[in-house]
Amino acid sequence: MAMSGGTEDGEPMGEMNTTPLIDVMLVLLIMFIITIPIQTHAVKVDLPQDSSTNRPQEVDPVKNKIVIDPQGNLSWNGAPVNEVTLTQYLDQTAQMSPQPELHFQPDAEAKYDRVDQVLAIIKRANVTKLGFIGNEQYREF
Template identity: 65%
Template sequence: MVSRLSSPVIPSGDMPMGEMNTTPLIDVMLVLLIMFIITIPIQTHSVGIDLPQTPVTPQQPMPDPVKNKVGVDADGVIRWNGSAVDRLTLRQYLAASLRMPVEPELQFQPDAAARYLAVDEVLADIRRSGVTKLGFVGNERYRDF
């Protein structure tokens, strides 16, 4: 006697496939991911500063230039030779230093806790002024930062 509840035996090769083929889906997702990565604009924000590239030879007579120091405090206060100034006064000081017979060296030393925006604005002002003798002071403090 044959039970009616039992299912007929179907060979394994003739069974319908119950899984979805995910390979095309993954291919489409990878192509879309690559397209999104290519279309994302590159986020670059920098201030280009041309530093002197020629080494100073000891045979050349070097005048003793006046050294001005510009700093940015952690509070965003701009300091010119130790005294607080605003950006307009800084631009005036930079223009006055460029009118001297020998351009004085400008030493830039921002505080480690200073906001990037404040430092960036001061560097942009220095670049726009046309200063050619610029040095970064105190970078050795950040060697192990």
């Protein structure tokens, strides 16, 4: 760190010493860089399912029903499904004209997180006719 002195005749220095300011700025910059969270990049890929063992059930052109049981398992019109198959069914319903109704019935004991995940899948599929059924089970007496 170089410091500038006054002139030869003993007069005081007339300029501000910026070296401490630069040191503080460098320390703050390093602290800022250290506190930035590491960006993780993940790509989720839905791999195709074996169609010989998992024959898709036909989508009803009038109404379809999604049920979530207390363990968080999904069923589509009474048949158990996973998220990938549910997404495929919802994409089929979104392509139909007119779009069939979708009835959504989560069990009262189902975890909210699971219900929220399924609602996000439904929203991403651009379903416009969605109805919640079985809400009377949540009524307090």
